Amino acid sequence: MSRDVVIVGAGVVGAAIARELSRFELRCTLVEAAPDVGARTSKANTALLHTGFDAKPGTLEARLVPRGHALLTEYAARTGIPLEQTGALLVAWSEEERVAFAGIIERANANGYETIRELSAEELHEREPHLGPGAEGALEVSGEGIVCPFTTPLAFATDAVLNGCELRRSAPVTAIERVGDGFRLDAGGEAVTTRYLVNAAGQHADQLHRLLGHDDLTITPRRGELIVFDKLARPLLRHIILAVPTGTTKGVLVAPTVFGNILLGPTAQDVEDKEDTSSTAEGIAYLRSEGRRIVPELLEHEVTAVYVGLRTATHGPDYRISVDGGYACVAGIRSTGLTASMAIAEHVRDRLGEAGLELRPRADTAAVRMPNIGEFALRPFADSERIAEDADYGRVACFCERVTRGEIRDALTATVPAVDLDGLRRRTRVLMGRCQGFYCGAEVRALLVEAQHRTW
Amino acid sequence: MIVVGGGPAGLACALELRRRGIDVTVLEREQQAGGIPRHCEHQGFGIRDLRRLQSGPRYAQHYLELVREAGAAVLEETMVTGWTGDGALEVTSPSGRETLEADAIVLATGCRERPRPARLVPGSRPDGVLTTGLLQQLVQGGLPVGRRALVVGAEHVSFSAVLTLRHARTGVVGMTTELDRHQSFSLVRAGAALRYRVPLWTRTAVAAIHGGRRVEEVELTDLDRGVTRRVACDTVVFTGDWIPDQELAAGLGLDLDPGTRGPRVDTGLRTSRPGVFAAGNLLHGAEPADVAALSGRRAASSVASWLSGGNWPKQLVPAAIRVPLHWISPNAVSDRYDVPPREHFLLRSSAFLTHPRLEIRQGERVLWNGSLRRLVPGRSASLPAGWITEVDAAGGRLTVTCVAN
Numbered sequence: 001m002s003r004d005v006v007i008v009g010a011g012v013v014g015a016a017i018a019r020e021l022s023r024f025e026l027r028c029t030l031v032e033a034a035p036d037v038g039a040r041t042s043k044a045n046t047a048l049l050h051t052g053f054d055a056k057p058g059t060l061e062a063r064l065v066p067r068g069h070a071l072l073t074e075y076a077a078r079t080g081i082p083l084e085q086t087g088a089l090l091v092a093w094s095e096e097e098r099v100a101f102a103g104i105i106e107r108a109n110a111n112g113y114e115t116i117r118e119l120s121a122e123e124l125h126e127r128e129p130h131l132g133p134g135a136e137g138a139l140e141v142s143g144e145g146i147v148c149p150f151t152t153p154l155a156f157a158t159d160a161v162l163n164g165c166e167l168r169r170s171a172p173v174t175a176i177e178r179v180g181d182g183f184r185l186d187a188g189g190e191a192v193t194t195r196y197l198v199n200a201a202g203q204h205a206d207q208l209h210r211l212l213g214h215d216d217l218t219i220t221p222r223r224g225e226l227i228v229f230d231k232l233a234r235p236l237l238r239h240i241i242l243a244v245p246t247g248t249t250k251g252v253l254v255a256p257t258v259f260g261n262i263l264l265g266p267t268a269q270d271v272e273d274k275e276d277t278s279s280t281a282e283g284i285a286y287l288r289s290e291g292r293r294i295v296p297e298l299l300e301h302e303v304t305a306v307y308v309g310l311r312t313a314t315h316g317p318d319y320r321i322s323v324d325g326g327y328a329c330v331a332g333i334r335s336t337g338l339t340a341s342m343a344i345a346e347h348v349r350d351r352l353g354e355a356g357l358e359l360r361p362r363a364d365t366a367a368v369r370m371p372n373i374g375e376f377a378l379r380p381f382a383d384s385e386r387i388a389e390d391a392d393y394g395r396v397a398c399f400c401e402r403v404t405r406g407e408i409r410d411a412l413t414a415t416v417p418a419v420d421l422d423g424l425r426r427r428t429r430v431l432m433g434r435c436q437g438f439y440c441g442a443e444v445r446a447l448l449v450e451a452q453h454r455t456w
Numbered sequence: 457m458i459v460v461g462g463g464p465a466g467l468a469c470a471l472e473l474r475r476r477g478i479d480v481t482v483l484e485r486e487q488q489a490g491g492i493p494r495h496c497e498h499q500g501f502g503i504r505d506l507r508r509l510q511s512g513p514r515y516a517q518h519y520l521e522l523v524r525e526a527g528a529a530v531l532e533e534t535m536v537t538g539w540t541g542d543g544a545l546e547v548t549s550p551s552g553r554e555t556l557e558a559d560a561i562v563l564a565t566g567c568r569e570r571p572r573p574a575r576l577v578p579g580s581r582p583d584g585v586l587t588t589g590l591l592q593q594l595v596q597g598g599l600p601v602g603r604r605a606l607v608v609g610a611e612h613v614s615f616s617a618v619l620t621l622r623h624a625r626t627g628v629v630g631m632t633t634e635l636d637r638h639q640s641f642s643l644v645r646a647g648a649a650l651r652y653r654v655p656l657w658t659r660t661a662v663a664a665i666h667g668g669r670r671v672e673e674v675e676l677t678d679l680d681r682g683v684t685r686r687v688a689c690d691t692v693v694f695t696g697d698w699i700p701d702q703e704l705a706a707g708l709g710l711d712l713d714p715g716t717r718g719p720r721v722d723t724g725l726r727t728s729r730p731g732v733f734a735a736g737n738l739l740h741g742a743e744p745a746d747v748a749a750l751s752g753r754r755a756a757s758s759v760a761s762w763l764s765g766g767n768w769p770k771q772l773v774p775a776a777i778r779v780p781l782h783w784i785s786p787n788a789v790s791d792r793y794d795v796p797p798r799e800h801f802l803l804r805s806s807a808f809l810t811h812p813r814l815e816i817r818q819g820e821r822v823l824w825n826g827s828l829r830r831l832v833p834g835r836s837a838s839l840p841a842g843w844i845t846e847v848d849a850a851g852g853r854l855t856v857t858c859v860a861n
Binding site for chain 1: 485486533535537546548549550551552553568569570571572573574576578579580581583586587589590593594596597599663664666668699701703706
């Protein structure tokens with residue numbers, strides 16, 4: 001089979017690129033090693049919508065994050081991706097940290113971000129009365145927000161597929177070679193040839209890069225452990241609470257999630273295994289001690305989940321995006337990648353255009369509407385009209401997260417359907433709540449089995 | 457009159473209300489009412505309340521029939537999702553979204569086991585990590601479980617998990633508890649040891665779970681020696697460690713008790729909000745189904761007196777426990793001085809105590825003191841309730857202390 005563009009990796013970045021290119025008259029294929037879109041690094045992060053106020057000025061990241069923020073905010077409203085502009089407060093816990101505010105403001109201004117402003121300790125306490133003692137003041141970054149890390153790549157992939165992009169899941173790339181003025185890949189046991197190749201393989205981008213004979217990229221997985229607290233803790237916070245960054249890390253943050261929980265994390269630890277998403281006793285203990293300091297009452301609440309994400313760290317200070325002939329390498333996209341994804345896609349599109357990819361816009365493109373799984377907007381269980389149209393939206397299956405049978409059915413029959421429990425979780429929130437399947441786990445498994453006519 | 461939750465407590469409450477001629481509707485979010493006993497295939501249900509011995513599913517069915525024959529409406533697939541600002545119920549069902557108001561509401565929403573994340577067990581997140589509740593439903597639904605399971609916990613329910621696993625032909629590699637002995641009956645433990653040859657590893661913590669798609673091994677730490685070892689298994693069942701399903705109670709702003717984590721209630725099971733009662737395992741986590749049912753029955757008589765024009769107590773005098781005690785239920789006394797469910801308080805300890813001497817005070821005044829035979833973590837002991845008439849219902853909180861053991 002011959003394609004114009006093959007994109008390797010259906011994380012948020014690969015899916016965004018596939019979506020962007022599918023809007024043109026191109027034969028595109030998006031291949032993913034995992035059984036689902038957004039199932040690796042993209043699913044496990046802090047889910048922040050960054051403004052880029054703290055990026056290193058002059059970098060590609062500093063340019064693409066604010067652009068991505070604007071694009072994603074607009075796209076989310078159009079497609080139903082849960083997104084809330086909560087604003088962030090960067091809190092100083094010592095006089096020394098408060099002194100660092102001047103430098104942070106200066107950098108924000110250099111990045112073109114002007115709305116940053118300083119709050120006194122009193123103003124901060126008024127905004128966030130549950131913060132721990134000792135806060136000296138804060139910087140308010142009102143443009144920061146939270147966005148659903150599950151719906152975003154799924155929306156991009158759905159958009160791409162509806163516009164004719166081929167999606168192959170469970171299709172790891174095992175071999176790759178240059179042939180003529182293109183490439184031949186072996187993905188999931190099937191050969192594909194393509195004129196252009198986009199490497200968006202995330203954690204494995206360096207391996208793909210080496211298969212093509214390059215040795216100038218090393219991705220070091222950096223483990224980030226995060227704790228999700230019960231939704232009963234949600235009233236404790238209104239904003240994202242950021243730490244004053246040190247030279248090496250942005251520190252531990254506390255943030256609301258679009259699902260109505262409170263998130264605490266991440267840790268930062270370099271690991272060797274690109275698949276090792278294990279949490280550690282030390283990491284959990286460290287986060288709890290930080291949480292106790294930042295929002296003491298948080299620790300009185302039950303923990304709903306502990307998860308681990310692997311950042312795709314490189315040695316450089318910036319994203320690693322390069323286009324060389326027909327090969328685009330899009331690597332080292334760190335925690336800001338969720339926000340920047342659509343801007344990265346635009347950037348890659350333009351670079352590929354310069355490299356000769358013909359970009360003729362499609363006459364008609366699909367209008368995607370994703371199921372809302374965020375707390376902020378109306379969900380099916382609370383929507384009289386939806387229930388009147390279809391009683392299955394009135395049948396709550398997952399009580400903790402209020403997921404209805406109608407939503408589970410939709411997720412199993414979507415354009416990019418769920419093929420396993422994790423996929424069902426990310427599309428509906430089912431099993432993601434405080435009981436972790438105590439009540440509905442068997443029923444949900446039965447629905448999945450029934451949908452797939454196969455034994456679990 | 458609305459009862460939220462159609463398990464043993466909610467159904468027993470509705471039955472008693474009907475016997476007193478009160479109209480009642482039970483709202484049940486599951487497809488079938490009956491509660492947790494529906495999934496407990498073993499015998500042993502119904503002794504205290506129905507004076508007969510039945511399996512869990514039979515018991516649940518029996519209650520449901522009694523309640524329906526008595527003329528109560530039991531609405532299944534009907535979930536209360538929250539409250540309006542003035543305390544009406546927001547309800548979702550296949551027939552739509554509605555707001556329900558009632559003169560009295562009994563919350564009987566039950567309890568759940570703490571799953572792995574709530575216990576902060578590190579490691580990877582493979583398939584095969586269950587609670588007893590999930591295990592029972594998987595087996596009942598004919599869904600596969602695994603081949604070798606580790607059972608975390610050594611309470612009654614943990615042994616019940618062993619039975620369920622063996623019924624599903626899943627091997628049990630062992631049971632672990634961080635305590636220095638199991639918390640069930642000696643006969644139950646001996647049965648598991650002899651019949652299924654299940655080893656019990658005491659003073660043992662689950663340090664981590666490892667595996668890719670499926671559980672591969674579990675890291676266990678010997679708490680006395682600090683040594684860690686690995687046990688191969690493909691299933692881990694976290695049992696017991698119950699927590700009330702208190703979301704609705706919290707959402708209404710009811711006072712919660714730090715010990716039970718359920719709502720604060722007086723001996724007549726009145727909460728801190730007029731017209732709202734709470735009953736069953738929502739009050740304290742899992743007690744046997746018949747104990748929950750009798751708590752529901754007790755709530756019904758308080759509801760009847762409220763509906764016939766009774767006053768709501770001006771205040772609930774909280775009963776606070778001191779370590780090593782874990783909780784007491786009911787956890788308050790009021791000027792109504794009602795007899796508590798089954799005429800006594802339930803008391804739990806977080807440590808094994810033999811012949812503990814207990815004291816209940818209000819300020820400097822000792823209201824009661826006495827000894828119990830023993831206290832076992834995870835199992836309730838009964839405390840007499842005669843002393844409550846000595847409580848100053850306008851006074852300060854009560855303290856329940858173990859003074860010697």
